Amino acid sequence: MFKSIYAQELKQRMLSEKNLILLDVRQEYEHQEFCLPGSILIPLDQLAERIAELDEYRGQELIVYCKAGVRSAYACQILLAHQFTNLYNLADGIWAW
Numbered sequence: 001m002f003k004s005i006y007a008q009e010l011k012q013r014m015l016s017e018k019n020l021i022l023l024d025v026r027q028e029y030e031h032q033e034f035c036l037p038g039s040i041l042i043p044l045d046q047l048a049e050r051i052a053e054l055d056e057y058r059g060q061e062l063i064v065y066c067k068a069g070v071r072s073a074y075a076c077q078i079l080l081a082h083q084f085t086n087l088y089n090l091a092d093g094i095w096a097w
Contacts, residue, residue, distance in 0.1 A: 002076040002087035005063060007096035021057050023064045025075040026094075030067065034094065044071045044078075051082050058084055065090035 005013075014020060014036075022039035024031050031041045042050050044066070054062070062084060066072040069092050076087045090096070 002064075002073075002080065002089055004091040005088040006091050010063065010090060011097075021060055021062050023054070023062055023075070024066070025064060025071050026066050034097075036065065036094075036097075039065075044075050047075055047078050051078075054079075054084070059086065061086045061088065063088045063090060066093050068093040068095055 020038075022036050024035055024039045024041045025044040025047060026041075027043050028041065031039075035041070040054075042053065062079065064072040064075045064079070064087060066075070069089060072089045072093065076089050079087055
């Protein structure tokens with residue numbers, strides 16, 4: 001199971017915590033238009049095949065986001081299936097930013 005985090009809470013945490021792990025599952029062109037600083041880009045359609053790129057973050061808190069929160073929820077399901085356990089979905093996505 002994954003938890004939801006809302007934009008306001010994430011903004012507060014980004015001010016106080018420097019080592020947040022942010023995963024953007026949108027497409028590259030969306031990421032280039034606007035992204036959260038320091039985020040890792042792995043588009044949802046590539047996530048399952050590129051899951052090993054996230055192995056170093058296994059067990060750590062991972063905040064997943066997309067445009068509206070739907071793709072990131074699917075991404076959280078994929079990550080759960082690969083034994084990632086400390087997952088947060090940015091509810092309402094980057095639109096809420």
